[in-house]
Amino acid sequence: MLKKYFRNYDYSLIVTTMLLTGFGVIMVYSASMVWSVMVLHQSSSYIFKRQLFWCFIAIAAGIIGMLIPYKMYKALVKPITIITILLLVFVLFFGTVSNNAQSWIDIGPIQLQPSEIAKLAVIIYLASVFSNKQSFISDFKTGVMPPLVMILLIFLLIAVQPDLGTAMIIAGISGVVILCSGMRTKHLMWLFGLAVAAILAMSLLMLTHVQAGRFTAAYKPFTVASTNGLQLINSYIAIASGGITGKGLGQSIEKAGFLPEPHTDFIMAIIAEELGLIGVLFVILCLAFLVFKGFVIGIRCKDVFGSLLAIGIAGNIAIQTFINLGAMSGLLPVTGVTLPFVSYGGTSLVMMMFTMGVLVNISAFVNIKRKKHKDQEERNIANTAN
Template identity: 45%
Template sequence: MDKQLFKKIIKSYDYPLIIAVFLLSLFGLIMVYSASMITAVVRYHTASDYFFQKQKWALILGTIAFLVTAFVPYKIYATKKVLQFIFFALPISLILVILIGYTANNATSWFKIGSFGIQPAEFAKLGLIVYLSGVFANKQKKLHHSAKDALFPIYYMLFICILIAAQPDFGTAFIIFVIASTIIVCSAISKKLLFKQILFLLFLCLLASPFVLSVWWDEIFSEERLSRIDGFLHPFEHAEDEGFQLINSYFAIANGGLKGLGLGQSIQKYGYLPEAHTDFIMAVIAEELGLFGVMFVLLLLSFIVLRGLLLARKCQDAFGSLLAIGISTMIAIQSFVNLGGLTGLIPITGVTLPFVSYGGSSLVLLMLSVGVLANISMFAKYELTYKRPSARKNFQKNHVSFH
């Protein structure tokens, strides 16, 4: 590669985005150690840095994945072979995990390899983002006039959501549904025709509901699931069971105040928050670092999401725009579901906080995704700065994804 070309490419990367991601991930690594050291010793009878070490290796693997996807041209993912591989790989992996997967917390969501676990549903997020972005970008001219070409990808997306919900993992299924819906709405599809198809799908769901309820009634309306909803609506009436975590999350947030009790000084992580290093890590951050710590995380997450959406606006390629929208939406909706759960805004779903919570599959997937985002930003900036400077004035006119 020509040295001048290489320098131009390196200069074109979005370094504020990259710095924000790694800063948040390193902060998360520190907080995983602080939140998990008591749990590791008391509940799992291991070294206090057990979860820290596993998260550290996940971050190293995630960094390698980031470097790979940051340098591989993102347009490769829109090729027919890649889209076909994703199309078959997603349902096969999700069916296999239901049949032979490892069960934890009443969900069969993992492939267990020694002490490491791989969660296919996490990688299904990015896989579906790539697949839908590729399909809708390739069919954008047809979608202006007909929504028929969008039907099969929509049904495929619903099938993937059903497979994930069957594990059962309703939180991830909901997140994937929202991400996919956002990509579909932001594509070039005719909104009038899309509305008609949505009504048709709702009609089909209504017809299928008696069958679904007859088969999965016990699962959907199980005593455990209903008690969770009751614990969400009336946590203080169920302080000893279903409302236990939420109430102690409130205590942790209240204890932290403005400045917090100090790093490592959380009281609630001493058994009061059983999932302190995963679902409720923000409660520990609030208790130890106060409002300042919470705002630090929220500002970085907001910056990453908004940077991704701005990139989608700037990118002149429909596939790149939809890909950026999907990845940004994934980070945003996952953050909302996690924070909504620990503050009592929505029921607790077991969804981790992006880049911060303990979870190897989640962290590697996120680093992969941000690597793709960095690659899109590099190509978009390179195009505007070096190849076609005149496009600066015209990129909004030629942009497709937000029409």
């Protein structure tokens, strides 16, 4: 049985994911060498070794995601959702604070970020709910409102950490899945209006002083060049100095104490400086390919749950990439959102790899169905000819 799935996996997804992950480990090493010594007072390979450790766990998670039939998640949607909510509540009371957000749970020497788990949990939840509600999806009260209440709860639990970047990703993922759920256009317009109103209200009521300062840093960085604007300005310098081919791997100047935490959400600036436009395009094209393949798999999947699951996974990668690149280029305020598969971060890498495993598993089911359909058509043609 397993051999049949192995033959039908979309190996272009696996190869692209591994290329990105391997490239990310190399760039984390390059970007973090000076930071490990100057700030953490450890060896130059300290952060690299931690990322390499997480990389092996992530590969194992990806394999597990590939092997588990995706339809099992529909049966497990209730415990997955409940556990996710409990983790988000737990982190609010007992979590560890880092970068002004209480988003992590310490488990011995490692840190777990429940909001990364919540991204996949939301995709599974919405895919399950809307696949069950297809017969009455046009009924706003019974088909649309109940899942929105659950998503709002998860959104708020993450927003009050405060982690507005991940909260906006949750909102974006939800929007992508809802848009493809078969809902009436009128209801979609209502939801869009509600979402805009909710974002404005949240900006007025929940935005902290630190978060408000990030808007100034994003759109007027040179007015706060010595404080909030420092990171973006040095990102600009890194991007501008890289040119087409870059200064060479390991040759970045900005990582030497100028660009804060260059191995995390601003790692693309170091890629631009060291590998130039070529390195940047490599990452963007690889990520774009994963998103494209995810949507193609979702469109081809005849099972509504599998289709929405694949579309949600592709949407997650697209939205997270857009927010990360928007922050490092000054298009959006800095939110601390990592670049998928590339930035330093254990929970993010493991969950991203697991979701790609799920997507590869869906691709196997799609390919098997397509081959069966093709064989049946050929048999029908042969029977007709005879």
